[in-house]
Amino acid sequence: MPMEKFDVLIIGSGLGGLICGNILSREGMRVAIVEKERQPGGNLRSFTRHGQKFETGVHYTGSLEPGQTLFRYWKYLGLTDALPLQKLDRSGFDRISFGDQEFPLAQGFGNFAEQLLPYFPDAAAELKRYTHKVAEVASAFPLYNLELPVNHQEHHYTNKSAFEFFQTFAHILSSNGRHVVSSASSSSCIPLSAVLAGNNFLYGGHPQTPLHVSSLISHSFISSACRIIGGSDQIAVSLANRFNSTGGTILVNREVTRIDRQGQQFSVITSNGETCHSSRIISDIHPSVALSLLPGGMVRPAYRKRIDSLDNTVSSFILHLSLKPGSFPYLNHNCYYHHSPDPWNECHLTGRQWPGMFLLTTACQHPGQEFAETMTILTYMQYGEVAAWRETRTGQRGAAYEDFKSERAEKLLQLVFHRFPELQGAISRTDISTPLTYRDYTGIPEGSLYGIRKNYLEPMITTILPGTKIADFYFTGQNTNLHGLLGVTIGAVATCGEIVGLKYLLEKIKGA
Numbered sequence: 001m002p003m004e005k006f007d008v009l010i011i012g013s014g015l016g017g018l019i020c021g022n023i024l025s026r027e028g029m030r031v032a033i034v035e036k037e038r039q040p041g042g043n044l045r046s047f048t049r050h051g052q053k054f055e056t057g058v059h060y061t062g063s064l065e066p067g068q069t070l071f072r073y074w075k076y077l078g079l080t081d082a083l084p085l086q087k088l089d090r091s092g093f094d095r096i097s098f099g100d101q102e103f104p105l106a107q108g109f110g111n112f113a114e115q116l117l118p119y120f121p122d123a124a125a126e127l128k129r130y131t132h133k134v135a136e137v138a139s140a141f142p143l144y145n146l147e148l149p150v151n152h153q154e155h156h157y158t159n160k161s162a163f164e165f166f167q168t169f170a171h172i173l174s175s176n177g178r179h180v181v182s183s184a185s186s187s188s189c190i191p192l193s194a195v196l197a198g199n200n201f202l203y204g205g206h207p208q209t210p211l212h213v214s215s216l217i218s219h220s221f222i223s224s225a226c227r228i229i230g231g232s233d234q235i236a237v238s239l240a241n242r243f244n245s246t247g248g249t250i251l252v253n254r255e256v257t258r259i260d261r262q263g264q265q266f267s268v269i270t271s272n273g274e275t276c277h278s279s280r281i282i283s284d285i286h287p288s289v290a291l292s293l294l295p296g297g298m299v300r301p302a303y304r305k306r307i308d309s310l311d312n313t314v315s316s317f318i319l320h321l322s323l324k325p326g327s328f329p330y331l332n333h334n335c336y337y338h339h340s341p342d343p344w345n346e347c348h349l350t351g352r353q354w355p356g357m358f359l360l361t362t363a364c365q366h367p368g369q370e371f372a373e374t375m376t377i378l379t380y381m382q383y384g385e386v387a388a389w390r391e392t393r394t395g396q397r398g399a400a401y402e403d404f405k406s407e408r409a410e411k412l413l414q415l416v417f418h419r420f421p422e423l424q425g426a427i428s429r430t431d432i433s434t435p436l437t438y439r440d441y442t443g444i445p446e447g448s449l450y451g452i453r454k455n456y457l458e459p460m461i462t463t464i465l466p467g468t469k470i471a472d473f474y475f476t477g478q479n480t481n482l483h484g485l486l487g488v489t490i491g492a493v494a495t496c497g498e499i500v501g502l503k504y505l506l507e508k509i510k511g512a
């Protein structure tokens with residue numbers, strides 16, 4: 001489609017790109033989304049192996065019940081009626097295990113404290129303190145409450161440490177945990193701090209994670225937690241269909257390789273040699289990659305240097321398992337297992353110390369499912385572990401890489417079998433992804449899980465604003481605002497607010 005002209009051109013069709021496309025197209029703008037892959041969706045996409053479908057970058061979500069934050073945003077986008085949902089166990093949507101002991105994280109703020117109380121019988125007041133703080137932080141972020149940011153109360157929390165907050169619960173020890181592996185005999189006390197941070201894989205828990213990152217994400221899941229029956233790719237399909245029906249254009253199989261500017265117009269050049277013109281650009285890709293597409297003179301060196309210097313969240317190593325029919329139950333919750341009660345150190349582990357944790361989740365194919373058909377097991381992996389193959393491409397990485405994958409898969413499975421011995425013998429096929437898989441799949445540097453890592457010590461520097469130093473060039477997606485379905489949705493609204501006016505847009509969303 002050479003020499004097409006658009007009002008807005010969006011680079012990348014992840015959730016952020018698709019939502020921006022939907023909003024701006026509904027506002028009457030001529031919008032195109034340019035995507036390097038065959039299918040739109042980025043991390044929302046699924047893949048199929050031997051008839052089994054696997055999700056790649058979304059396994060569950062929060063706050064999708066009527067009146068809750070994501071529900072209110074998605075109602076405006078027409079998503080709430082389009083997605084079949086499976087509510088996760090109310091008494092424990094996430095279960096946190098240390099060795100043979102397991103603790104539930106429940107839905108509902110009162111219920112959250114109530115379900116943990118039997119394990120920490122003297123901690124009623126402290127559990128209340130935890131849920132109150134999570135709610136207090138969430139209420140200070142106007143866009144999480146569909147309000148216009150005015151008085152910047154959120155700054156009170158962006159420079160606070162999540163780790164330090166959790167440490168204030170370290171002196172409270174469990175009196176017991178539910179014993180989940182009968183053959184194991186250890187029953188050491190587990191600190192409440194480790195249980196509360198036990199699902200911090202959700203935000204790539206790091207000693208520098210700001211308090212608001214953990215609190216906003218926890219708030220969303222404690223409010224309510226669910227899976228999308230049949231897979232989260234339906235979010236992408238629904239948004240893409242709506243975008244097309246409002247006149248939007250999605251150009252797939254086109255990697256943006258260069259952006260030029262003549263006067264008020266951007267020229268976007270793609271890998272197949274086509275050029276599109278646009279008055280505005282929104283980048284849904286990693287900011288460093290986006291800036292590298294612009295000619296030197298268009299970006300101030302100090303701005304480029306600042307963005308390039310930011311650290312990314314750690315990457316992941318993932319097993320996608322096909323299971324023998326009727327061999328393993330469908331689990332209506334997620335299992336986080338930790339080798340030791342130190343969830344803040346696990347992202348750093350490499351070599352012989354790896355892995356320190358895993359998240360195990362079974363996909364929901366249909367309501368009332370008795371047995372799991374597929375399972376995904378995720379753990380952290382540093383990019384350095386696979387850096388030897390950094391110059392290679394998918395399918396052509398060589399025998400040493402395949403050996404590395406097999407050896408690490410075996411090591412991870414040994415940890416998994418400790419918690420789920422019944423899984424041995426239930427696996428019919430294993431597919432593996434590494435940091436390189438994600439790097440090549442979504443174009444994210446070093447295969448990072450969630451993009452730029454926020455740092456409470458440098459909140460301003462590690463926060464990427466939607467408006468940039470380049471006129472009519474905007475950022476969206478997980479690197480602005482926050483990652484995850486909720487974070488990216490809110491970020492996309494903030495980005496479009498820069499173009500059509502945030503007050504006006506929020507009124508429309510609230511009125512939907």
Ligand SMILES: Cc1cc2nc3c(=O)[nH]c(=O)nc-3n(C[C@H](O)[C@H](O)[C@H](O)COP(=O)(O)OP(=O)(O)OC[C@H]3O[C@@H](n4cnc5c(N)ncnc54)[C@H](O)[C@@H]3O)c2cc1C
Nearest residue numbers: 012014015016036042043057059060256443477478484485
């Ligand atoms: C393993 C994993 C598990 C996760 N689990 C959950 C979960 O359970 N719940 C949850 O809420 N969140 C989860 N997340 C986070 C969530 O998936 C992401 O935060 C979110 O989907 C990111 O959306 P995005 O719009 O920022 O972009 P992305 O999904 O990164 O999409 C970017 C798009 O840009 C395209 N692109 C890149 N470069 C170019 C180029 N030069 N030209 C054209 N196109 C380009 C890519 O192909 C891609 O389609 C998970 C993430 C990962 C990695």
